[in-house]
Amino acid sequence: MVLARDGTHGPVIHAVSAEAARRGIGPGERIVDVQAIHPDLHVEGADPAGDVKLLDRVAQWARRWCPWTVRDGEEGIVMEITGAAHLFGGEAAMLRDISARFRMQGLTTRLAVAPTRGAAQMLARFGAGGTLCGPEDIEVAIAPLPVAALRIDPDTERLLQRLGLKTLGKLMEVPRVALMRRFDWLAADVNPLVLLDRALGKLGDPLNAPADGIRTLARVRLAEPVIDPVPHLDALAEDLCRQMSKTEQGARLLRLTIYRVDGEWRSRDVALAQASRDPAHLLRLLTGKLEGIDPGFGFDLLTLEALRVEPLALHQDHLDGRRDASADVAALLDRLTAKLGREKISWSAWVESHLPERVEERVAALSDAPAAAPAVMRTRPLRLLEPPEEVAVLYAVPEGPPARFRWRRVSFLTARHEGPERIAPEWWRDRPGTRLRDYYRVEVTDGRRFWLFREGILGDGRGGDPRWFLHGIFA
Amino acid sequence: MIPDSPLGQVISLSSKRLLQDVPSPGAGDAVLRDVLSGAPFDAAVTGFVLACLPDSAAPVMWVSDRMSRRENGRLYGPALAAFGVKVPILRIEVSHPRDVLWAMEEGAGCAGLAAVVGEIHGAPEVLSFTATKRLALRSEAAEVPVWLIRSGDHGALSAARERWRLTGLPSARHPWNAQAPGEAIWEAELFRARGRAPGTWRASHDPAARRPQDRLRLVSRSGDGSLAADRPATADLAGG
Numbered sequence: 001m002v003l004a005r006d007g008t009h010g011p012v013i014h015a016v017s018a019e020a021a022r023r024g025i026g027p028g029e030r031i032v033d034v035q036a037i038h039p040d041l042h043v044e045g046a047d048p049a050g051d052v053k054l055l056d057r058v059a060q061w062a063r064r065w066c067p068w069t070v071r072d073g074e075e076g077i078v079m080e081i082t083g084a085a086h087l088f089g090g091e092a093a094m095l096r097d098i099s100a101r102f103r104m105q106g107l108t109t110r111l112a113v114a115p116t117r118g119a120a121q122m123l124a125r126f127g128a129g130g131t132l133c134g135p136e137d138i139e140v141a142i143a144p145l146p147v148a149a150l151r152i153d154p155d156t157e158r159l160l161q162r163l164g165l166k167t168l169g170k171l172m173e174v175p176r177v178a179l180m181r182r183f184d185w186l187a188a189d190v191n192p193l194v195l196l197d198r199a200l201g202k203l204g205d206p207l208n209a210p211a212d213g214i215r216t217l218a219r220v221r222l223a224e225p226v227i228d229p230v231p232h233l234d235a236l237a238e239d240l241c242r243q244m245s246k247t248e249q250g251a252r253l254l255r256l257t258i259y260r261v262d263g264e265w266r267s268r269d270v271a272l273a274q275a276s277r278d279p280a281h282l283l284r285l286l287t288g289k290l291e292g293i294d295p296g297f298g299f300d301l302l303t304l305e306a307l308r309v310e311p312l313a314l315h316q317d318h319l320d321g322r323r324d325a326s327a328d329v330a331a332l333l334d335r336l337t338a339k340l341g342r343e344k345i346s347w348s349a350w351v352e353s354h355l356p357e358r359v360e361e362r363v364a365a366l367s368d369a370p371a372a373a374p375a376v377m378r379t380r381p382l383r384l385l386e387p388p389e390e391v392a393v394l395y396a397v398p399e400g401p402p403a404r405f406r407w408r409r410v411s412f413l414t415a416r417h418e419g420p421e422r423i424a425p426e427w428w429r430d431r432p433g434t435r436l437r438d439y440y441r442v443e444v445t446d447g448r449r450f451w452l453f454r455e456g457i458l459g460d461g462r463g464g465d466p467r468w469f470l471h472g473i474f475a
Numbered sequence: 476m477i478p479d480s481p482l483g484q485v486i487s488l489s490s491k492r493l494l495q496d497v498p499s500p501g502a503g504d505a506v507l508r509d510v511l512s513g514a515p516f517d518a519a520v521t522g523f524v525l526a527c528l529p530d531s532a533a534p535v536m537w538v539s540d541r542m543s544r545r546e547n548g549r550l551y552g553p554a555l556a557a558f559g560v561k562v563p564i565l566r567i568e569v570s571h572p573r574d575v576l577w578a579m580e581e582g583a584g585c586a587g588l589a590a591v592v593g594e595i596h597g598a599p600e601v602l603s604f605t606a607t608k609r610l611a612l613r614s615e616a617a618e619v620p621v622w623l624i625r626s627g628d629h630g631a632l633s634a635a636r637e638r639w640r641l642t643g644l645p646s647a648r649h650p651w652n653a654q655a656p657g658e659a660i661w662e663a664e665l666f667r668a669r670g671r672a673p674g675t676w677r678a679s680h681d682p683a684a685r686r687p688q689d690r691l692r693l694v695s696r697s698g699d700g701s702l703a704a705d706r707p708a709t710a711d712l713a714g715g
Contacts, residue, residue: 325533325586325587326587327587328585328586328587328588329533329534329585329587329588331585332536332581332582332585332587332588333565335581336567336578336581339574339577340567340569340574340578344567344568344569345565345566345567346565346566346567346568347563347564347565347566348552348564348566350552350553356551356553359552359553360551360552360553362566365565370534370563370564370565373552373553373555373556374553374556375556376553376554376556376557379554379557380551380553380554380557381518381548381551381554382518382521382522382525382550382551382554382555382558383518383521383547383548383549383550383551384548384549384551385548385549386548386549407516408516410515415645416646416649416654416655416656417654417655417656418649418652418654418655418656441655441656442656443645443646443656445645446514446643446645447642447643447644447645447646447660448514448516448517448643449518449643449646449656449659450516472548472551473516473517473518473547473548474518474656474659475518475519475521475522475523475525475558475643475659475661475680
């Protein structure tokens with residue numbers, strides 16, 4: 001089993017399973033070559049972006065051991081365990097704990113502890129598994145490692161190989177002045193001398209760990225499991241809004257979670273059109289969402305978290321006592337969306353298209369703003385039927401719309417008409433064979449005005465006799 | 476005294492009461508108004524309500540249930556600009572009339588909206604007198620005009636302050652083409668109103684009017700109404 005990624009000349013192997021490695025397959029080989037040798041090879045596509053995302057999450061999880069934890073490239077995690085190892089009973093015990101916990105997650109690890117980040121990275125990748133390296137024996141520990149452990153460019157690595165400097169020990173024996181002169185044109189993060197100094201602790205190499213996201217979270221712990229969350233929402237909303245007002249923020253996305261006694265949890269999300277920290281408003285949104293939540297045999301922990309917050313400064317109403325109308329509309333959008341669903345509340349968006357039913361699109365009102373309508377030169381009906389409904393022609397005339405037609409079991413007699421307006425199919429979008437449409441404005445005897453179209457013309461070679469449809473109703 | 480012109484008799488309106496009696500539903504007083512459709516599949520109701528919407532930056536909320544969308548089609552956005560409607564329209568498309576009423580009540584209580592329009596087809600049970608009363612009270616409290624379009628309904632009880640019935644009439648002459656339909660004309664019947672006598676007008680719509688309340692033109696029906704109603708009867712007698 002191997003994972004494949006796209007290479008310059010077709011797919012190449014990205015990673016191999018243990019069995020494949022045992023049979024001598026290595027990363028970087030071309031899939032076709034390997035398949036010729038091993039016909040039973042199973043190939044799957046690699047997902048590097050997904051791997052990085054997973055590693056980021058694992059790095060966050062690894063903060064259980066120490067706070068300074070970052071992802072290292074695409075295949076490692078660096079942890080600054082200074083001052084944290086004694087909490088787990090020393091470095092050796094900590095390594096055992098890390099290895100055991102990763103194994104529980106189904107992940108294999110290669111671990112190393114060293115006084116510098118560079119040395120730890122080298123030892124984990126190229127040294128024996130589980131190396132513990134003290135401050136005084138860094139040089140001894142990394143001396144037998146190949147120069148590739150420095151993670152320099154392939155060109156530099158090849159150059160060092162040619163010079164006969166195959167291990168770090170040999171590199172350390174070379175006078176620094178000679179190395180510096182040879183590689184002074186290389187940037188610091190690919191310069192072998194600088195990297196070596198960092199690994200030996202002669203140069204500083206600080207770890208820049210991203211800060212933990214601030215979670216705005218209110219929780220209620222209950223002594224006894226209960227079924228109904230409503231009485232506790234008040235306190236939760238108040239608490240959350242107090243936290244947000246300290247940081248001058250307002251919530252855009254809320255999540256209410258109940259933790260049931262049987263270990264399950266259920267959650268409900270509420271989105272807001274405008275950042276808010278008004279407990280009454282949040283409460284009203286939440287109460288509408290609780291109908292389908294299944295409390296099981298009860299729950300004993302209830303959390304309300306603001307998943308997305310935005311800065312929200314204190315806002316003053318108008319001096320004459322008028323209220324800000326846009327805030328009212330935003331709150332209304334929240335309530336409507338919370339109850340009816342996101343896609344039911346929409347503004348119109350406009351698409352460049354000839355076909356009447358394609359011109360208008362819907363965008364969710366919660367996330368978008370209304371767009372200005374395009375100028376339409378042609379007369380268009382106020383109401384449009386979707387899809388167009390076929391009419392039965394009772395009395396056809398050679399030119400123009402039918403003199404008498406039946407639609408929805410009512411027979412209509414054409415009094416006046418205007419047209420045709422020909423709308424051709426959009427060849428770049430419609431499938432071949434789509435017929436053109438000739439639109440007519442038709443007024444029937446009692447004054448109702450309809451928008452009829454004939455699909456196709458006689459003898460256009462795209463089907464039989466043209467059919468008539470009613471597409472819209474004029475005021 | 477003005478002499479009669481060769482085209483017809485000229486009358487002078489001595490009392491101003493006659494002129495003041497013409498209602499202006501587009502003036503924007505915040506009440507609940509019912510608009511009923513005189514005939515099925517007639518967009519006259521939609522045109523009438525759109526002609527009465529104000530021009531504002533604040534949006535208009537337009538709620539419709541599934542049945543009214545299926546019966547009368549959806550409100551078609553690209554036609555609105557040419558119809559003189561410049562206000563942004565917030566569309567809410569739900570399936571049940573119950574949700575329409577709920578959304579309308581929420582909207583009627585929101586002062587940030589320019590108007591609320593709801594469409595309900597038929598006379599479902601939820602659209603009771605109580606429901607319309609609630610809407611009317613909310614609309615007056617928050618000063619938001621509320622329009623309720625009731626298609627396929629022949630005048631069930633309602634607490635609306637004004638109740639209109641709209642019927643499409645044969646359109647006016649097209650200025651250049653005698654074969655083509657011209658400017659739309661509707662018959663607007665105000666059959667119940669608070670503090671005003673009911674009446675019937677010929678309504679037409681002028682998208683280019685400068686003031687939004689002038690967009691809808693209501694004209695008293697010309698000719699003698701009672702004689703016009705008698706004419707078919709005499710025709711029958713003559714034929715029989």
